[in-house]
Amino acid sequence: MALIELSAIERVFTLGDSEVHALHALDLTVEAGEYVAIMGPSGSGKSTLLNLLGLLDRPNAGTYRLEGRDVTTLSAEEQARVRRERIGFVFQSFHLVPRLTAAENVALPMMLAGIAPAERAQRVAKALADYGLADRAGHRPDQLSGGQRQRVAIARATIMRPAMLLADEPTGNLDRATGEDVMALLEGLNAGGVTLVVVTHDPVLGGRARRRVMMEDGSKAEDTGDR
């Protein structure tokens, strides 16, 4: 059973009279543990695809099976639960809550899941130590460097031990060296078994993935993993 199975996905945005087919007749299968880079020109539908995979958006047509279950028909409440337990997001602009410390930001998903404070503290401390942020636990995002911020965001995305990590241009706001570190971190997580889907413009970063999906006008133009 594949982790992700998209078939005949359509995503149409209506802007006044005109319709934008952000995704069109898209099929995609991703096995558990895969490392996929989604690439392609601007406006080709990469982010739209990632939002769909993350259940932040619904397709206009087609089906999305996640771990064998059709998730397009789930209620908003059930989708939120799936996001909480199975999916981790990493954003280009980090999306840390500015008034919360690094530790509190990392604890956020566990707080939403209703995990007891004692267990939260323990898991946060371990995660921060794992990502080399132990001495930054009490810092607010504006007291952290870009690379540290993204590491906090990754710690937050993985704290619930999700099945897949979705990253939209995770290095877009970082310099090359820091970006490489972050990618290495994500790849390490992938090596530990987490399915990793990364959207990137950067052919060098994309080249590190075992599988590359090239998008064009809302469809796959090329997929190195196609069998």
Add this chain to the structure above:
Amino acid sequence: MRSADVLRFAAGSATGYPLRTFLMVLAMSIGVAAVVMLTALGDGARRYVVNEFSSLGSNLVIVLPGRSETGGFNPANAITGTPRDLTVDDAQAIARAPSVLRAAALTIGTSEASYGGKLRDVTVVGTTADYFLIRGLTVAQGRILPAGDTGLSSSVAILGAKVREELFGAEPAVGRMIRVGDRRYRVIGVLAQSGQGLGMNADEVIVLPVSAAQAMFNTNTLFRILVEAKGRDSILAAKDEAAAIIKARHDNEEDVTVITQDAVLATFDRILGVLTYGVAGIAGISLAVAGILVMNVMLVAVTQRTGEIGLMKALGAPGHTIRNAFLTEAALLSAAGAVLGYLIGEGGALALRLMFPALPAYPPAWAVIAALATALGTGLLFGVMPANRAARMDPVQALAKR
């Protein structure tokens, strides 16, 4: 999400934006403070009047000459012509009624009193010994009017505390002769200091036997007859007996008005009570305004935190969790405003009491509870719309906004 976490998270968001929080708490607290203070003022005025009336004496029934004072205008009385005068004999007849403990005739006028070349205007109260007992007046020096003495025989006077001070200064007054009008009286007593009494200040009067005062003012009539019933239960009986006695003595005409102190008190109580409610209502409007401000501020908060809301959704927060977080925040801010406003209001009431010591300006419990409940209620009510807006937000668009 655990409720403790919701609370902590909401408190964190509230303190994360101090200016916004300050404004909202301020608006709410002004509303609550207004209600607390204005009702304290209204209720204080009510209590003041009620206390003043109570200090006139207990179980009191008052007989006034004339028919229409509180009963409204009655055309039948207009035809029957001038009412008969109330007389000292009327008062003595009432005093013998079964439910009546004592009755005091009362006549009032103004005159001049002089002693040793010092002269001043005084209010002359002509009455009997019973008056002192009914009103609970005591003397600081000397004694009260002798019982049963209506006064033609003896020319005695009792001075109010202030009158004594102005006429005699440091000299002893009891036993001296003073002139009131064109007759001389022996001072037999000085009233204890009483402070302000309703309508008439007992410190500035000279009390004479009733017949002496009537002779001075060249009249037979009385201003009032004050009647003390035997107990609380016999007030109404005393009232009816007094009315019946006067009617029988006045050729079967009801030409007097008999009121009970309780009835007067109840009327004042009601009028000032309604006034307090009205004032509370007006102050309540400022709470509604505060509620609208809460809504605006929360709407701004939702817009300000769009990115955060998107993130929370991406992390798996369902809509109701986000709504709860924002509602809790609105409730916390309103509660803070309510508590602060309550403290300010109590402070204001305290200031009122310090400025006007006679006024018992304490906010009534109902007003405090209503103000606090309304503050919380409006905060929640006006918080619902912004919270729902946050809960319904599209996560993709929310995340795109930075």
